[in-house]
Amino acid sequence: xxPRRNNYQSENEVNQxxxxxxxxxxxxxxxxIVFFLVxxxxxxxxxxxxxxxYHAMSEGNRISVEALPPVRGKIxxxxxxxxxxxxxxxxxxxSKDKIDNIDATINLLKKLLPDIPDGKxxxxxxxxxxxxxxxxxxxPYSLSESEASIFAANSYQFSGVTLTGKLKRIYxxxxxxxxxxxxxxxxxxxxxxxxxxxxxxxxxxxxxxxxERTYESVLHGKPGLQQVETNARGKVIRKLExxxxxxxKDIQLTIDIRLQKFIEEYLGNKKAAVVxxxxxxxxxxAYVSSPGYDPNLFVDGISSKNYSALLHNPxxxxxxxxxxxxxxxxxxxxxxxxxxxxxxxxxxPHTKISDPGYFDFKNHRYRxxxxxxxxxxxxxxxxxxxxxxYFYELSLKMxxxxxxxxxxxxxxxxxTGIDLHGESSGILPSKEWKRETKNKPWFKGxxxxxxxxxGYFLATPIQLAKAVAIMANRGxxxxxxxxxxxxxxxxxxxxxxxxxxxxxxxxxxxxxxNSYHGTAYRYARGLPFTMAGxxxxxxxxxxxxxxxxxxxxxxxxxxxxxxxxFAPVKKPKIAISVIIENSSVKAAPVAVxxxxxxxxxxxxxxx
Amino acid sequence: MKIELDVRExxxxxxxxxxxSFHLDGWLLGGILLLMLASSMIVYSASSGxxxxxxxxxxxxxxxxxxxxxxxxxxxxxxxxxxPWLFLIGTIMLASVLLxxxxxxxxxxxxxxxxxxxxxxELMKLVLPLTxxxxxxxxTLPPPNRKMLVGIIIVLFTAGLIIVEPDLGxxxxxxxxxxxxxxxxxxxxxxxxxxxxxxxxxxxxxxHFYMYDYQKQRVMTFLNPESDPLGSGYHIIxxxxxxxxxxxxxxxxxxxxxxxxxFLPESTTDFIFSVLAEEFGLVGVTSLLILYTLIIGRGLYIxxxxxxxxxxxxxSSLVMTLFVYVFVNIGMVSGLLxxxxxPLPLISYGGSSLVTLMISFGILMSIHTHxxxxxx
Numbered sequence: 001x002x003p004r005r006n007n008y009q010s011e012n013e014v015n016q017x018x019x020x021x022x023x024x025x026x027x028x029x030x031x032x033i034v035f036f037l038v039x040x041x042x043x044x045x046x047x048x049x050x051x052x053x054y055h056a057m058s059e060g061n062r063i064s065v066e067a068l069p070p071v072r073g074k075i076x077x078x079x080x081x082x083x084x085x086x087x088x089x090x091x092x093x094x095s096k097d098k099i100d101n102i103d104a105t106i107n108l109l110k111k112l113l114p115d116i117p118d119g120k121x122x123x124x125x126x127x128x129x130x131x132x133x134x135x136x137x138x139x140p141y142s143l144s145e146s147e148a149s150i151f152a153a154n155s156y157q158f159s160g161v162t163l164t165g166k167l168k169r170i171y172x173x174x175x176x177x178x179x180x181x182x183x184x185x186x187x188x189x190x191x192x193x194x195x196x197x198x199x200x201x202x203x204x205x206x207x208x209x210x211x212e213r214t215y216e217s218v219l220h221g222k223p224g225l226q227q228v229e230t231n232a233r234g235k236v237i238r239k240l241e242x243x244x245x246x247x248x249k250d251i252q253l254t255i256d257i258r259l260q261k262f263i264e265e266y267l268g269n270k271k272a273a274v275v276x277x278x279x280x281x282x283x284x285x286a287y288v289s290s291p292g293y294d295p296n297l298f299v300d301g302i303s304s305k306n307y308s309a310l311l312h313n314p315x316x317x318x319x320x321x322x323x324x325x326x327x328x329x330x331x332x333x334x335x336x337x338x339x340x341x342x343x344x345x346x347x348x349p350h351t352k353i354s355d356p357g358y359f360d361f362k363n364h365r366y367r368x369x370x371x372x373x374x375x376x377x378x379x380x381x382x383x384x385x386x387x388x389x390y391f392y393e394l395s396l397k398m399x400x401x402x403x404x405x406x407x408x409x410x411x412x413x414x415x416t417g418i419d420l421h422g423e424s425s426g427i428l429p430s431k432e433w434k435r436e437t438k439n440k441p442w443f444k445g446x447x448x449x450x451x452x453x454x455g456y457f458l459a460t461p462i463q464l465a466k467a468v469a470i471m472a473n474r475g476x477x478x479x480x481x482x483x484x485x486x487x488x489x490x491x492x493x494x495x496x497x498x499x500x501x502x503x504x505x506x507x508x509x510x511x512x513x514n515s516y517h518g519t520a521y522r523y524a525r526g527l528p529f530t531m532a533g534x535x536x537x538x539x540x541x542x543x544x545x546x547x548x549x550x551x552x553x554x555x556x557x558x559x560x561x562x563x564x565x566f567a568p569v570k571k572p573k574i575a576i577s578v579i580i581e582n583s584s585v586k587a588a589p590v591a592v593x594x595x596x597x598x599x600x601x602x603x604x605x606x607x
Numbered sequence: 608m609k610i611e612l613d614v615r616e617x618x619x620x621x622x623x624x625x626x627x628s629f630h631l632d633g634w635l636l637g638g639i640l641l642l643m644l645a646s647s648m649i650v651y652s653a654s655s656g657x658x659x660x661x662x663x664x665x666x667x668x669x670x671x672x673x674x675x676x677x678x679x680x681x682x683x684x685x686x687x688x689x690x691p692w693l694f695l696i697g698t699i700m701l702a703s704v705l706l707x708x709x710x711x712x713x714x715x716x717x718x719x720x721x722x723x724x725x726x727x728x729e730l731m732k733l734v735l736p737l738t739x740x741x742x743x744x745x746x747t748l749p750p751p752n753r754k755m756l757v758g759i760i761i762v763l764f765t766a767g768l769i770i771v772e773p774d775l776g777x778x779x780x781x782x783x784x785x786x787x788x789x790x791x792x793x794x795x796x797x798x799x800x801x802x803x804x805x806x807x808x809x810x811x812x813x814x815h816f817y818m819y820d821y822q823k824q825r826v827m828t829f830l831n832p833e834s835d836p837l838g839s840g841y842h843i844i845x846x847x848x849x850x851x852x853x854x855x856x857x858x859x860x861x862x863x864x865x866x867x868x869x870f871l872p873e874s875t876t877d878f879i880f881s882v883l884a885e886e887f888g889l890v891g892v893t894s895l896l897i898l899y900t901l902i903i904g905r906g907l908y909i910x911x912x913x914x915x916x917x918x919x920x921x922x923s924s925l926v927m928t929l930f931v932y933v934f935v936n937i938g939m940v941s942g943l944l945x946x947x948x949x950p951l952p953l954i955s956y957g958g959s960s961l962v963t964l965m966i967s968f969g970i971l972m973s974i975h976t977h978x979x980x981x982x983x
Contacts, residue, residue, distance in 0.1 A: 017748040020793045021919060025907050028791070028923065032903050032930050036896050039934065042941050046851040047889045054851025058865060058885075 066136075067201030070221030071167060073248035075181060075211065077257040078283070078484055083181055084171055084212070089142035091166035092151070096131055098160030105158060112154055113147050117303055138204050140186055140301040142168055169205065169299045175292035177260045179320045180253070180284070180420070180482055182210015183295030185302075199223065205299065209320075211253065211482050214419045221248035252484040254283035262597050263288045266590065271581035273321035275465035275480070276594060279566060279575045282469065282478030282488065284418075285598070289321040322461045323423040327579055329453040330536030331386045332464060332564045333407065335471065337394070337451050338379050339505045340406035343496055346397050349379040349504050359392035359448070366392050366448055369537070383508030384518050386535060388452050395451030400442060403451060404430040409477065409494050410467040417479045418462055419486065426463050429456035454539055461577050464564050469575035470494060471509075472532075472566035474502040506532050510569055513592075520563070520588040527592065529599050533565025535588050538579075563587035567595045574598055630679040630976040632909070635968060638902040639675075642953040643668050645883070645895070650956045652861045653874040653882040660875065664956050671965035678969025682977045686970065687917045690734070690741040697734045700727035701768040728769050728777045729959045732928065733967055735765050735781055739788035740920035748916060749793030758789050775822050776947030783931055787924040792916075842872045846940045849881040850892075857888030875956040877948055880940045895954075899933050909975045918974045925967040932964075 046054065075084035092109075099105055106125045110116070116139075124139055131137050143151065143163075151163050169184045184205040187195070191206055200206070201223045207213040224245035263274050267290045276286035291313075297306055310318055319325065341347050357373030359366040368374070368388040374381065382390035395403065408414070413428025427433070429450050431442040449455035459467075466480050477491035496502060509532035511517075513524040519535040538560040561583040566575040576594055578587040626633050647664060654660040704727055739758045743750045762785035769778035790799065814823065849865035858864070863885040866874040874882050884892050906926030913919035929952055936951040938944035950957045952964050 013747050020748055021791065022911060024791045024793065025911050025923060028927055029904065029907050032900065032927075035930075035934050036900055038943075039937050039941070040893065040896055042938075042943055043850070043884065043889055043892045046847060046941060047853055047884065047892070048855060050851050051854045054848050055854065057848045058852035 066226045067203075068224035068226050068242070068245045069167075069202035070223055070245040071247040072169065072184070072221065073215075073219035074250045075219075076250065076252045077255045077260075078253065078285075079256065079258075080252070081257045082172060083177065083253065083255070083257065084169060086167040087170045088165055089168045090145070090148040091142060091164055091168075092139040093136050093162045093164045094128060094131075094139065095136045095160045095162070096128065100159055102128055105161060108157060109161075112150060113143070115144070115147065116141050119304065120301070123301075136202075138164075138166065140204075142166075142300060171295045173257065173261070174294045174296065176264055177255055177257065177287060178210070178292045178295045179289040179322060180210055180255060180287035181295065182212035182214075183208055183298045184212050185298045208298065210420065211251070213421055215251055215483065218251060219248040222246040253482050254278070254281075254285065254484050255287060255482065256285045256598075256602065258602060259594070259598055260286045260288065263590075263594055264290060264292065266593065269315065270584050271315050271321075272584075272590075273325055273461040273577075273579045274590070274594065275322055275461050275577045276598070277465050277469045277478070277480055277575045279469040279472040279478065279572045282466075282480050283484065284480050284482050285574065286594070287322055287482065289319070289325070291315050291317045293317040320420075320422075321579070323418060323420055324460065325579065326424050326426050326458040326460055327560055327562070328455075328457055328538040329412075329459040329464060330538045330560075330562055331388075331452060332534050332536035332562050332577075333412075333451075333453040333457070333459075333467075334386065334391055335383055335505045335509055335534055336407050336410055336412075336467065337391060337398070337403060338383060338508065339496070339501060340402060341394050341398055342379065342504065343406070343498065343501050344398070344402060346402075347379070347394060352376045352378045353390055353393055355387055355389040357389070359389045361392075361396070361445060361448060364445060379504070380508045380511060381517075383505065383534065384511035384515050386512075386519050391451045392448045395447045396444060398447075398451070400430055400447040400450060403447070404428055404433075410470050411463050411477075412459055412467065416460075416462050416466045417481075419481050419483055423462070424460055426460050427456055427458040453536060461579050464562070464577035464579075465575060468534075468564040468566055468577060469572075471502075471506065472572035472575045474499070474506075506569060509534055509565070513565070520565075520592070523586070523589040523592045527567075527596065529567050529595070530569040531565055531567035531592070531595055532569045533563060533576075533588065533591065535586075536562035536564070537583075538562055540582070558582040561585070561587040563591045565591050565595070567599060573603060627976050629676070630972055631676075632905070632972045632975050634905045635902060635909075635972060638898055638905070639672075639953065639965075639968060641898060642902075643672075646879075646954045646956075648860065649879055649883050649886070649954065650875050652863060652886060653866050653879055654956075655866070656861065660956065667957075667961060671961045674962060675965040675969040675972070678966050679972040679976065681969075681973055683915075683918045683921070683970075683974050684977075686737065686921075686973070687741055687744060690737045693730075693734045694738040697727060697731045698765070698768070701731065701765075703727075705768070705771065726959055728772070728774060728781065729963045731765055731769070731781055732777075732784060732963050733925075733970075735762065736784045736788050736924040736928065737917075737921050737970075739785050739792075740917045740924065743788070743792045743920060744915065744917040746792075746916065749795070752798075755789055755792070755794055755798075758785070758792075762786060762789070770817070773819055773822075775818070776949060780928070780931060780935070780949070784924055784928040787927045788920045791910075791920050791923045842878070842946060843940075843942050845871050846878055846881040847942050849878075850884040850941055853885040853888045853891075855889045857884070857886045857891055860886055862886050876950055877936070877946075877955065878940050879955045880937050880951050883954070899930075903927075903930050906971055909971055912978075913974050914978055922971055922974050925971060929964065929967070 072086055074082060074086070077083055096102075102125070106121055106128075110121055120141060121139075128137065148163060151158075155161075155163065171178070171181065171183065185208045187200065187204055187206045195206070199220070199222065203220070203223065207216040207219065212219065222245060225243045226239060227242075259276060263276075263286050267274070267288065269291045272288070272290040274286060274288040274290075275284065277284055293310055342349050353376070355368060355373035355375060355377050357368045357371055359368075366388070369386065373389060374385050374387045377385070377387045377390045379390075381387065404413070407428055413426055413433075415423045415425045429446070434440055434442050434456070446455055450457050453459075462480055466478065469480070470477055475494035475496055477494060479488050479491065481488065510530065512520050512533050512535065513527070513531045515521060520533055524531060540557050540559055559582070561580045563578045564576065566572040574595060576591045578591045578594075580587045580590065624633075626636070647661060647668070650664045651657070651661045738761060742754065742758055742761070746754065749755075762782050765785065766778040766782035769781060845865060849863065849871050852858070852865070863871075863874075863882045865871040865885055866882045871878055871881055883895065887894075903926055906929070907923060910919045910923035910926065913922055932949060932952045935944055935947065936949050939946050939949065950960050953961070
C-alpha cells in the first residue's frame with residue numbers, strides 16, 4: 001500500500017503543516033535540552049557542590065547505634081558495707097570495622113603505652129583478629145591518667161580505637177569473702193553462646209563465681225541504646241537519640257563483713273573452711289574458705305603468671321572449700337546418730353555399755369580414739385567424750401538404712417540449696433548408694449565406721465553447718481543462703497515425736513563444752529554464754545590398725561580437725577562449722593573464739 | 608520518465624554507502640555502540656566483576672542488535688499497514704494478562720506463552736505511538752479535533768488496561784508515548800495547557816482512590832527520603848551517596864564502593880546510573896548526557912526528514928519516549944523523581960526493555976533509509 005498523495009492539499013497547507021511539525025520538533029529539542037540541563041545541574045549539585053558531604057558519607061559517615069552498657073549492681077553486706085563497687089577507669093575501645101590495619105595499630109599501641117603487661121596485647125590481638133566486625137571490644141586494661149592523656153594526644157594515629165570511660169568492678173576488701181562474693185571476668189566464647197547477646201551489648205564482663213554469678217541477671221541490668229553519627233575514622237561526631245540503660249539492682253548479702261574479716265584474719269593462711277549461720281533464718285553470717293585470693297586480679301583478665309601461681313599454690317586457694325571441700329565428717333555426726341537411735345527406741349539414753357577401748361566384729365578390732373576406753377558409757381557420755389565404741393555397737397543395732405534415713409533430712413548426702421553454683425553433694429552412704437555407684441554389696445563393718453563419720457561418709461562444711469543449725473533449731477529445717485531477704489520455700493520440721501529427745505542430745509553437746517571430760521572443755525572455759533558443740537577428726541590416711549603418731553606423719557596426711565556447734569543453747573544466734581585441714585590448729589577453739597567475738601563484740605545487746 | 612529515473616539513480620548512488628544499503632544510520636549506530644560499550648563496562652563493575660553476568664549481558668545486547676537490524680529492513684509503509692492489527696493483538700494480550708497472567712511481586716504483568724514469558728506492556732510501548740501515528744497518517748496536520756479526541760481515548764484506554772495490572776509507572780510512560788504523537792500532530796497549546804491543568808487537578812483524586820499503598824509509599828519516600836533512612840528511603844539515600852561521592856572524576860573503573868559493599872540496591876539494573884556516576888564522576892555523567900542528547904537530536908532530525916505523517920509522528924514520538932526513559936531514570940536515582948522501576952536505556956542490564964528500545968531504533972533507521980525520491 002502506498003501512502004495516499006494528498007493531491008487536494010494546497011501548497012500552502014503543506015507548507016503550514018511542515019512549519020507546524022518543525023516548530024514542534026524544535027520545541028521538543030529545546031525541551032530535551034532544558035531537562036537534560038536540569039539533570040546536569042543536579043549532578044553538579046551532588047557531585048561538585050556537595051562532594052565533601054557525600055564523600056564522607058560513603059567513607060562511613062553514617063549513623064550507627066551504640067549500646068550503652070548498664071551499671072552493674074553493687075553488693076553490700078548485711079550492715080550495708082560495700083563489698084563490690086564500680087570504679088570509673090579509662091579503657092580503649094576497638095571497633096574492628098573502622099581499623100585499617102590491625103597489626104600496625106597493635107604495634108603502635110605497644111610503643112606508645114609500654115606499661116601494658118607483656119602478653120596482654122598479644123592475647124588481645126588474637127581476640128581482635130577473630131572478633132565480630134560489629135561488636136566493639138575493649139582492651140582488658142585500665143589506663144592510668146597519664147596513659148590516657150598520652151593516647152589522647154596520639155589518637156589521630158588510631159582509626160577505630162577510641163578512648164572511653166568504663167566502669168570497672170572493684171572489690172574493696174580484696175580476698176575477704178572472695179568465695180562467697182565471687183568475681184566478674186571477661187565473657188568467654190562458651191558463655192557468649194548461651195547468653196542473650198542483645199543484653200550484653202557493650203558489656204564485656206560477666207559474673208564468674210560466687211553471688212556475682214548466681215545473681216548475674218539481677219546485677220547486670222539492661223543496656224541502653226545510643227544513636228551516634230560517626231566520621232570515617234569511627235569517632236563519634238555527635239550523639240543523636242539516647243535510650244538510657246537500666247542499671248542492675250544492688251544486692252545485700254547476709255554476710256557480716258566484720259565477722260568474716262575477723263575469721264579470715266584469725267585463720268591467716270591456714271587451709272580451712274568456716275561457715276557461720278543464723279539458725280533461725282539460714283542466713284550465712286560468714287563464709288570462709290581459706291586461704292582466699294584477690295578477685296580484683298580477675299576483673300581485667302588475670303595474667304597467666306598470676307593464674308598459674310594461684311593454680312599451683314599447694315594451699316589451693318581457688319578451691320571453694322565450703323561447698324566443694326568434701327571431708328569425712330568424723331565424730332561430728334555422732335549427735336545425729338544418737339538422736340536417731342533414741343528416737344527409734346534402739347537404745348535408751350540411760351542404757352550403759354562397757355567400753356574396753358575397742359570393739360571386735362568378725363575378726364576385726366575397731367579401736368576407740370582413747371586407749372583403754374571410757375569405761376561405762378551412756379548416750380550423754382558417749383557424745384561428751386566422743387566414745388567411738390558406743391557408736392560402733394549402736395550402729396549394728398541400727399543398721400545403715402536407719403542411719404541413712406534419719407541423717408538425710410539434716411542435709412547429708414544432698415546439696416543444701418545454697419545460692420552458689422556447683423555445690424557438691426557429699427556422700428551419705430547406704431546399701432542402695434553402694435550398689436549404684438560401686439556395684440558391690442554392703443558389709444556390716446562399713447556400717448560400723450559410717451556411724452563415726454568415716455569410711456564412705458563425706459560432708460561439705462556447708463552441710464555440717466546446715467545440720468548443726470537444724471539441731472540448734474530443734475528440727476526446723478533451713479536453707480543456708482547468702483542473699484538477704486531471699487524467698488525461701490518453707491521447709492518441713494524434722495519428724496521427731498519425743499521433743500525431749502532434742503534436749504537429751506543437745507545436753508550431750510553442751511557437756512562437750514562444759515563438762516570436765518568434754519572434748520572441747522579446755523577451750524570453752526569461762527564463756528559468758530552457753531554453747532553446744534561436737535568435735536570431730538577426719539582421717540586423711542588410714543593407718544590400718546597401727547598407732548597414730550602425729551609427729552611422724554607428713555603434714556599433708558595428718559587428720560583434719562572438725563567442729564560443729566551453736567550458741568547460745570536456749571535461743572541460738574549462731575551455728576558454726578569449722579574444718580581445719582591437717583589440724584594445723586584444733587577446730588574447736590576457732591569456733592569458740594568466733595562465737596565469743598560474734599556474741600560479745602558484734603551482738604552484745606541481744607546476747 | 609527517463610530523466611526522472613536518471614536523477615533517481617544519481618541520488619541513489621550519491622547517498623548510498625554500505626551502511627545505507629543495510630538500511631542503517633551511521634550516527635545512531637555509532638551512538639548505540641558507544642552506549643553498549645559503556646554499558647558492558649559498568650554492568651561488569653556493578654556485578655563486582657562477574658564474568659557470567661557480562662556474558663549474559665553481551666548476549667542480550669547481541670540479540671537486541673539483531674532485532675534492530677531486522678526491523679531496519681522493514682519499510683515504514685509495511686509497518687503502517689500492520690499497525691492496527693498489532694494494536695489489536697496487543698490489546699488482547701493485555702486483557703489476557705489480566706485474566707491469566709502470572710503474578711510477580713503482587714502484580715499481573717507477565718504472560719507465559721509456553722516457550723517464553725514476556726510483558727505485553729513492552730509491546731504496547733511501541734505499538735501505541737505507531738497506532739496514533741497511523742490514525743493521523745492521512746490527515747493534514749493538525750488533524751481535526753474530533754480525531755485528536757479519538758487518539759486520546761485510545762491512549763487512555765491502553766493506559767487503563769496497564770494501570771489495573773497494576774503498573775502505574777509503565778502506564779504513565781506508555782500514555783506519554785501516545786500523547787507525544789498527539790503533541791507532534793499539532794494539538795493546540797491552549798488544549799495542552801488546559802489538559803495539564805485537568806491532570807494536576809485530578810491528582811488528589813487519583814491518590815485517594817486509584818493508588819495502591821506501595822505506590823503511595825514510593826511517592827511519600829520520594830518527597831522525604833530521610834524520613835525512613837533504613838526503610839524505603841534507603842535506596843534513594845544510598846544512590847545519592849554513590850553519585851555524590853563520585854565527584855568530578857569518579858573513583859575509577861571498578862571503584863564503586865557503594866555497589867561493591869552492597870549499599871546500592873539493583874546496581875546492575877535500575878540504579879546502574881549511580882554506579883556510573885560514582886566510578887566516572889561528573890565527567891562521565893556529562894559525557895553520557897551529551898551522548899544521549901546527540902542520539903535524541905539525530906532522532907529528531909530523522910523525524911524532520913521523514914516523508915509522511917506516519918513516519919514523522921512515529922519517529923518523533925519514539926525518540927521522545929527514549930528521552931523520557933533517560934530523564935525519569937536519572938531523575939529517580941538522583942532523587943529528583945520518585946522511584947519507579949525503570950531501566951536506563953541501553954545501559955541497564957536487562958531484557959525486554961532493551962528489545963523494545965532496539966526495535967524502535969530499527970524503526971527509526973528504517974524511516975530514514977526507506978525514502979522515496981519526491982519531487983515536491
